Amino acid sequence: MKKFFSLGLVRGLIWQAIGTAAGMGLLGAIRALMGLPWKTEPAMVFGGVVGAITFLAGIGTMRDWWHMALGKPVPEAEEVHETPGGARYFGVSLDHKVIGVQYGFLSMITLALGGTFALIFRTELAQAGLDFLNYLQFNTLIGMHGMVLIASILMGIAAMANFIIPLMIGAKDMAFPRLNAFSFWMAVPGTVLLVSAMFVGGFETGWTAYPPLSVRGPMGIQMFFLGVYIVGWSSILGSLNLIATILMMRAPGMTLFRMPIFAWAMLATSIISTTATQLIGLSFQMVMFERLLGMGFFDPASGGNPILFQHLFWFYSHPAVYIFVLPGLGVISELLPVFARKPLFGYRWVALSSMGIALTGFLVWGHHMFTSGMEEYLRVPFMYSTLLVAVPTGIKFFSWVATMWQGRLRFPTPMLFVLGGVIVFLMGGLTGPPSGTVSTDLHLHDTYYIVGHFHNTMFGGYIFPLFAAIYYWFPKITGRRMSEKLGKAHFWLLLPAFLLQTFGQMRIGLLGMRRRIADYDPEMGFTFSNQLITIAGFLVAFSVLIFFINLWISARKGEVVEGNLWESRSPEWQIPSPAPLHNFAEPIRVVGEPYDYGLPNSRYVETVRQPAGD
Amino acid sequence: MAGHAEQAPQRVLIASANPLFGKGLEKLLRQRWKIAPEQVRLAGEMHAALNALDQWQPDLVLVDYDDETIERARFLDHLIQGGGRALQVVMVSLRDSGEVVVYDRQTFRGERAGDWLEQPWPTQPPSQEQPRRQDGMKHFVIVGVLVVIFTVLTNFGLQSAGLLPVQASAQATLIDQLFNAHYWVISFLFSLIGVFMVYSIVVFRRxxxxxxxxxxxxxxxxxxxxxWTIIPLGTVLYFSYLGSLSLADIRRVEPQALVVNVTAGQWYWRFEYPETGITSGSLVLPVGEQVLLKMTSADVIHSFWVPEFRVKQDILPGENLVKELRFTPTLTGEYKVLCAELCGGAHANMNAPVIVMDKADFAAWEAGEMAAVSSDPAARGERLAKNNGCLGCHSLDGSPLVGPTWKGMAGSTHELADGSSVTVDEAYLIQAILEPNAAVVKGFPPGVMPATYADQFSEQQIADLVAYMQSLK
Amino acid sequence: MSTHTAVLTAKEAARKMTTRRLGLWLFFLSDGFVFGGLLVTRFYLLGQARPHLEQFLGLIVTAVLLVSSFFMNRAEVSIAHNDRKSFVRNTVITMLLGIVFLVGVVGFEWQLAPFGPADGTEGAVFYMMTGMHAFHVLTGVIFLGFILRNGMRGHYSAENHWAVEAAANYWHFVDLVWIFFYPALYLIGTVGG
Structure with missing residues (x-):
């Protein structure tokens, strides 16, 4: 019992509860002093903010900074003692590998949660008529599904980046280890707040939260806004850390064009997330204040304009999807050479294509607003910019194909997921242009076609590569490998089930099924397709369950692998598995190219033997 | 500026702590490359070696390292940081496995860099399999043929799968043409990447x-x-151009369009024909004539969409934010307008009939609507109920929808949400229209029925509605 | 700021400073996007119209903030020359000026403005922009309070005053934002929107 309460996470949550109650009480007291009656909504918002702060203080992420502020001596991050054993995953650790796993846990939990929401509303949709959900419950579930999974993606990306990047560039840790821990722990109260939206009234708007609808209606939307705001800050600070790490902490000899391609992918991703994310925060903040204080940004009766929200919101939310896929595409580029046993084709072009996608990604947000009634002269330019993103994306596909071409391909589970990712992302990419062209989008917007399109891009660009990454780097975390049998079962169930789901979705979207509808007219002939999609969804979930079982079993009893299992040239595979505490016992130096697979006697990195007596 | 094996180095520096080894190597090199004694220098320790590196600037350095007297690391630093001249550094250690490592630094500018990329790799060791050029070509031919076949097959599949609803507007025909263009590119790219990938998986495997x-x-x-940058760039620019033409085509203005004012609200549609003063809950249109919809919302964002017409337009609240949509129906029939922007609550069921009739029938309909100003209050009430979306939430057949059914409602007794009970008399019905949330019947959601009817209907119209409700036994 | 005693080579110490500076500037870049979004909002909603505000008051608070940046710089330069007394003095002046700014905006302008936050887009834009900015000024003053305290206790030296550099740059950043916000709210466009 005592051990349970000594866990940082538990202490943090208790402090969050205390802080929330205190905040609510404080606001109530202030209002009472001003002669105003109790109002739950502002109390909840204020309480939520205070609770997040007390969580972070209570778990101890701010203690060292507080000491610094008071001028007290503070040890260097690498000298801080790490709690031994499994308990260290439940409290503040400054070790990027621990933080990476922590993000991974949170990401898997939110993955299961968001996926379960989908199974619930898909069950409702399997038949026409409102069977067991009412409108508000359905609308809340689809909104939660979207945003909880977005949070899961952000955290999964942070998991991969945190664990792998320092190892991959030959660094001991991230540039700012305390900021790293702080960024992770922010995501916990943020997620708690986000999920609480379901329990304080739900919300009707879907994850896009458009006003005026989000200004009216149930209070759950405030918890949704607050949760996203805080998770967003986690993302901003985490990516700031990554940029500094990648730019400043590479091993000697590792010029930018000699670093692993995944580092380029994370650099491009981090540039987007450190900047654009502020805009979803701002747009949500504005709706929150419109609700709380009547500030009429988006209310036409006050002179406001709902389209402004859409501009601000999508200015983040479009680049956001590149945040979601660039790391996974980087994983694909990183793993293909290892399993094809030949160099990544056109390394520089692939590296710069990530930056190209990041840059052009900022210029296309209007394609979410083709039917919105925005200024007419914006539609055609946004169409041009949107289709332009296909160029750097195409470079990636062609480079992947050229990397595989005339290789000696091997197909362990990570490679299956890499190839699956390419296929699924191809589907996503090919179904994009009809939505990117204005006149065809007038038909497609807000239908299941769009749902199919973005599930393809999300699974192809994130989910499949995420699984590939976990199967691939699992030995570096645990010193064991995951079961190949279960891994293959996971893959061969997931791929066909998922394609059945998305092709079904795109088909009925084209034929007239709108998205975000709790019910549909049986006479439209969509019932059978919806049933198939629901079944496919359950199969997808079942495959992920197999994966979770694999994770659990393999961490305990998986085959021990201590060396370079995949015969990779990359730095993290030149050290023992699991990766030792401070990563590299001796510093490494770059002496060759990262992807010269097949070039005899060539090495990428070697350890710098320290002269005796240092 | 080259350092290829075919030519000879100009200056060779040998760094070795072992004088015998150094001298032996020097002899070997001078025989091999026919170079003069002054082109070779020996250095027995790091200081002399680094001096020579800096000042003498050799283009080949042979390092016999033991990492004590002669340290590899510092030579490598030099290789990495030194100036732009060509430099080969050969690392060998008599104490290690006999492995020899060659670092070859060359610097090129501009086209020379491109030339260098094209050259065959000079140090390919003999043990590496060298597939003949013809083999490479063979693969490409097979793949090429497969790509063409699959492109045609895929496109055929997409075209014949009946993916789109019937074309019921001029806009639909134009838009579907653009879809077809997209299908070709999708088919080609799908086949291109797919065939290459599957071929590689099958043929180039371990x-x-x-x-x-x-x-x-x-x-x-x-x-x-x-x-593969330029071709896709050209393609996307071309498609954007096609897209802009398509957009201009579907937005073509016909000066004599039929104007219909559309009001969308939670969760109903209302259509008003300003020319004839008709109000209707269905959108009735003549075939072949352009329609100009002027749309506003009573509350939140909605969106007008008829799949068979293809075009879609969001509808915003605010008098200054009226949005227009033009289309020309080309096929008579009955369709549905679906709200295509999540508007909360019963968004899924926010539909209204769209009826396209030929011109004569439409004229007849218009005439009928205008004449139907009845003297019977209940009949007037019935029209008001139909035309203002009431029946979207209140049924006439006894089934509860979002709101209570009107069948048999008047005169009955109901339990309210607060537990009290009420007799549904005239006063209650009037209150229920003007102040919907004042006394909600138990089991039905509050806050759903619009509270705007006080502004929308005159007293007479309210009385007519009540008369209609009372007539429904 | 820490009294950690491990030996860092000069090269490693320089790299660490550069890394910290990079982190700080990335933070400014990120935060800048919020203010950018607010400027876009102001012009999108108000266009050529400008809120009814007290011009004289606006001029005064702007002058106060600009002058405070001057003293902030003096404080930083002082400690870079090991002049602790001057550092303390100038930091105190900067803080006072910052507080004067806050009193001027939140204390006076907010009360004198003929509109409240719920009064149309004029109110919404004005209070959100000045509110977000004032929040940053407030956190800047708090940050300065900490470095003042540490500075008075002798924690900073010419070689070791990263916290001062960071606080000073933050202060200048917040001032820079106001250099855009002031014209956007007080100068550009015509009153009567």
């Missing part, structure tokens, strides 16, 4: 668990990169 062969070593091709 032969058995113990196959340690590596893949064919090539790192890139600037020509190819430029090619």
């Amino acid at each position: 032969r058995g668990e113990n196959d340690t062969q590596q893949g064919k070593f090539f790192k890139g091709s600037t020509k190819l990169e430029i090619f």
Whole structure:
């Protein structure tokens, strides 16, 4: 019992509860002093903010900074003692590998949660008529599904980046280890707040939260806004850390064009997330204040304009999807050479294509607003910019194909997921242009076609590569490998089930099924397709369950692998598995190219033997 | 500026702590390359070696390292940080496995860099399999043919799968043409990437668990990169251009369009024909004539969409934010307008009939609507109920929808949400229309029925509605 | 700021400083996007119209903030020359000026403005922009309070005053934002929107 309460996470949550109650009480007291009656909504918002702060203080992420502020001596991050054993995953650790796993846990939990929401509303949709959900419950579930999974993606990306990047560039840790821990722990109260939206009234708007609808209606939307705001800050600070790490902490000899391609992918991703994310925060903040204080940004009766929200919101939310896929595409580029046993084709072009996608990604947000009634002269330019993103994306596909071409391909589970990712992302990419062209989008917007399109891009660009990454780097975390049998079962169930789901979705979207509808007219002939999609969804979930079982079993009893299992040239595979505490016992130096697979006697990195007596 | 094996180095520096080794190596090199004694220097320790590196500037350095007297690391630093001249550094250690490592630094500018990329790799060791050029071509031919076949097949599949609803507007025909253009590109790219991938998976695979062969070593091709950047760039620019033409086509203005004012609200549609003063809950249209919808919302964002017409337009609240949509129906029939922007609550069921009739029938309909100003209050009430979306939430057949059914409602007794009970008399019905949330019947959601009817209906109209409700036994 | 005693080579110490500076500037870049979004909002909603505000008051608070940046710089330069007394003095002046700014905006302008936050887009834009900015000024003053305290206790030296550099740059950043916000709210466009 005592051990349970000594866990940082538990202490943090208790402090969050205390802080929330205190905040609510404080606001109530202030209002009472001003002669105003109790109002739950502002109390909840204020309480939520205070609770997040007390969580972070209570778990101890701010203690060292507080000491610094008071001028007290503070040890260097690498000298801080790490709690031994499994308990260290439940409290503040400054070790990027621990933080990476922590993000991974949170990401898997939110993955299961968001996926379960989908199974619930898909069950409702399997038949026409409102069977067991009412409108508000359905609308809340689809909104939660979207945003909880977005949070899961952000955290999964942070998991991969945190664990792998320092190892991959030959660094001991991230540039700012305390900021790293702080960024992770922010995501916990943020997620708690986000999920609480379901329990304080739900919300009707879907994850896009458009006003005026989000200004009216149930209070759950405030918890949704607050949760996203805080998770967003986690993302901003985490990516700031990554940029500094990648730019400043590479091993000697590792010029930018000699670093692993995944580092380029994370650099491009981090540039987007450190900047654009502020805009979803701002747009949500504005709706929150419109609700709380009547500030009429988006209310036409006050002179406001709902389209402004859409501009601000999508200015983040479009680049956001590149945040979601660039790391996974980087994983694909990183793993293909290892399993094809030949160099990544056109390394520089692939590296710069990530930056190209990041840059052009900022210029296309209007394609979410083709039917919105925005200024007419914006539609055609946004169409041009949107289709332009296909160029750097195409470079990636062609480079992947050229990397595989005339290789000696091997197909362990990570490679299956890499190839699956390419296929699924191809589907996503090919179904994009009809939505990117204005006149065809007038038909497609807000239908299941769009749902199919973005599930393809999300699974192809994130989910499949995420699984590939976990199967691939699992030995570096645990010193064991995951079961190949279960891994293959996971893959061969997931791929066909998922394609059945998305092709079904795109088909009925084209034929007239709108998205975000709790019910549909049986006479439209969509019932059978919806049933198939629901079944496919359950199969997808079942495959992920197999994966979770694999994770659990393999961490305990998986085959021990201590060396370079995949015969990779990359730095993290030149050290023992699991990766030792401070990563590299001796510093490494770059002496060759990262992807010269097949070039005899060539090495990428070697350890710098320290002269005796240092 | 080259340092290729075919030519000879100009200045060779040998760094070795072992004088015998150094001298022996020097002799070997001078025989091999026919170079003069002053072109070779020996250095027995780091200080002399680094001096020579800096000042004498050799283009080949042979390092016999032991990492005590002669340290590899510092030579490598030099290789990495030194100036732009060509430099080869050969690392050998008599104490280690006899492995020899060659670092070859060359610096090129501009086209020379491109030339260098095209050259065959000079130090390919003999043990590496060299597939003949013809083999490479064979693969491309097979793949090429397969790509063409699959492109045609895929496109055929997409076209014949009946993916789109019937074309019931001029806009639909134009938009579907653009869809067809997209299908071609999708088919081609799908086949291109797919065939290459599947072919690679099948043909270029590892032969058995113990196959340690590596893949064919090539790192890139600037020509190819430029090619597969320029072609897609041209394609997307062309498609954007096609898209802009398509958009202009579907937005073509016909001066004599039929104007219909559309009001969308939670969760109903109302259509008003300003020319004839008709109000209707269905959108009735003549075929072949352009329609101009002027749309506003009573509350939140909605969106007008008829799949068979293809075009869609969001509807905003605010008098200054009226949005227009033009289309020309080309096929008579009955369709539905679906709200295509999540508007909360019963968004899924926010539909209204769209009826396209030929011109004569439409004229007849218009005439009928205008004449139907009845003297019977209940009949007037019935029209009001139909035309203002009431029946979207209140049924006439006894089934509860979002709101209570009107069948048999008047005169009955109901329990309210607060537990009290009420007799549904005239006063209650009037209150229920003007102040919907004042006394909600138990089991029905509050806050759903619009509270705007006080502004919308005159007293007479309210009385007519009540008369209609009272007539429904 | 820490009294950690491990020996860092000069090269490693320089790299660490550069890394910290990079982190700080990335933070400014990120935060800048919020203010950018607010400027876009102001012009999107108000266009050529400008809120009814007290021009004289606006001029005064702007002057106060600009002058405070001057003293902030003096404080930083002082400690870079090991002049602790001057550092303390100038930091105190900067803080006072910052507080004067806050009193001027939140204390006076907010009360004197003929509109409240719920009064149309004029109110919404004005109070959100000045509110977000004032929040940053407030956190800047708090940050300065900490470095003042540490500075008075002798924690900073010419070689070791990263916290001062960071606080000073933050202060200048917040001032820079106001250099855009002031014209956007007080100068550009015509009153009567």
